[in-house]
Amino acid sequence: MKASSRFDNLPPYEFSEPLAAIASRLGMSPDQITKLDLNENSFGVSPIALQSLANLPLPHLYSDPDCSKLRVALADFTNIPAANLLIGNGADDLIDILMTTMLDPGDRVLICPPCFSMYAFCARLRHGRVVEVPLRTDFRFDLPAIRSAIEFEHPKVLFLTSPNNPDGGLIPPDDLDEMLSWPVLVALDEAYIEFSENSGRFGCQASRISQVMQRDNLVVLRTFSKWAGLAGLRIGFGAFPDWLMPVLWKARLPYNINVAAEAAALASLKDLDILAERVACIQAERKRVVLELSRLPNINPFPSQTNFLLCRVAHRSAAEIQKKLAEQGILIRYFGVPPLTDCIRITIGRREDNNRLLKALEKEL
Ligand SMILES: Cc1ncc(COP(=O)(O)O)c(C=O)c1O
Incomplete structure (x- = not known):
């Protein structure tokens, strides 16, 4: 017996x-x-969401296959018609469904590394080929190189992330407008948009989700994992143009959303005031941590509009810092691949989490 040879060269996640x-x-x-x-x-699930999990009415029954209640609530939250919203088992699931929907074997997907690893992973999983146009050294998107890759490689999808993971920067609006004018389906991942500064409640003014209804080449992906603290429940949503919706409904697995995740997402949308307070607290902590880091030697954070900071480390090994902190029970991210070999990425937590991190960093730098 032998499994499909397609997986022979696919590295595991x-x-x-x-x-x-x-x-x-x-x-x-x-x-x-x-x-x-x-x-x-680090604030966890909101109080009403926690209550909804404790009082789940019918966990022994299959979930609503259409997630209709949640899609209606999200239509209110995003101003996108429920008919153009699809719920996923995390944004990851929606990335995978989009690849399944868009790719024939050998079709290309354009990504701009360093970026979220799931784009390349799902593209390969769904028989696609990955074309890479690296970000510039200042982490801006390289527009001329992307334009020419679209012309010569004809990718089916261009994946963009704003604010980007791992650097935390928003794509400048003019750059994004230009890329949206090109002949390619843009999947814009806004997993962290709710943390962007001066952009309204939950990033509503910075998000491009409303433009999904005005153009047929834009998909916007969002998640409850970050701002609503539901990462472990796995629930995200996407806004898609009309022409894609019927195929997406066919491509996703039935019952991909479990009843606990749907209930917690619905409850989170009823607990927006406390979630907005927590987002504001993370934004304030981000500012404070940047200030505190500026007092330490050998570390420089990149400007961030997210709940994390990518920091370049000088005269010290970034890998070693991560290891030393891990030994004390403080987990941060080290990537170990260029151009990030001298960088660490730290999530902004509650004040006490950040203080513990800062104290430990001070010793290692
Ligand atoms: C840019 C980006 N998109 C999507 C995700 C995954 O979101 P979810 O937890 O909803 O699958 C992450 C998780 O870290 C991310 O960084």
Whole structure:
């Protein structure tokens, strides 16, 4: 017996070690670990969402296959018709469904590394070929190079992330407008848009989601993982143009959203005031951590509109810093690939999380 040879050259997705395993290796309890490596929300689930999880009415029954209640609530939240919204088992699921929908074997997907690793992973998983146009050294998108890759490689999808992971910067509006004018389907991942500054409640003025209804080449992906603290429940949503919707409905797995995730997402949308307070707190902490880091030697954070900071480290090994902090139960992210070999990425947590991180960093720098 032999599995499909398509997987022979597909590297497995690399996960970080589970929290419980790390805690037990360090002889700590999981709540003694300061987890600032995966851009989760240290405030956790909102009170009403927590209540909804404790009181789930019918977990023994299959979920609503259309997620109609949630799509209607999201239509209100985003001003996008429910008919143009699809819910995913995390934004990851929507990335995968989009690849399944768009790609025939050998079709190309254009990405701009360093970027979220799921784009390349799902493209390859769904028989696509990945074309890379790296970001410039200042982490801006290289528009001329992207334009010519579109002309010569004819990608089916261009993946953009704004604000971007790992650097945290928003794509300048003019750059984004220009890329949207090109003949390619743009999948714009706005996983962190709610943390962008001066852009209205939950980033509503910075988000391009409303433009999905005005053009047929834009998809916008969002998630409840970051601003609403539902990463472990796996729930995200996307806005898609009319022509894509019927195919997306065919391509996704039935019941891809579990009842707990749907209930918690619905409840989060009823708990917006407290979630907005938490976002504001993360924004304020981001400013404070940048200020504190500016007082330390050998570390420079890039400007960020997200719940994390990418920091370049000088005269010290970034890998070593990550390792030393991990030994104390403080988890941060090290990528180990160019152009990020001298960088660490730290999630902005609650004040106490950030203070613990800053104190430990001070010793290592
Ligand atoms: C840019 C970006 N998009 C999507 C995701 C995944 O979102 P979800 O948890 O909804 O699958 C992440 C997670 O870190 C991310 O950084």
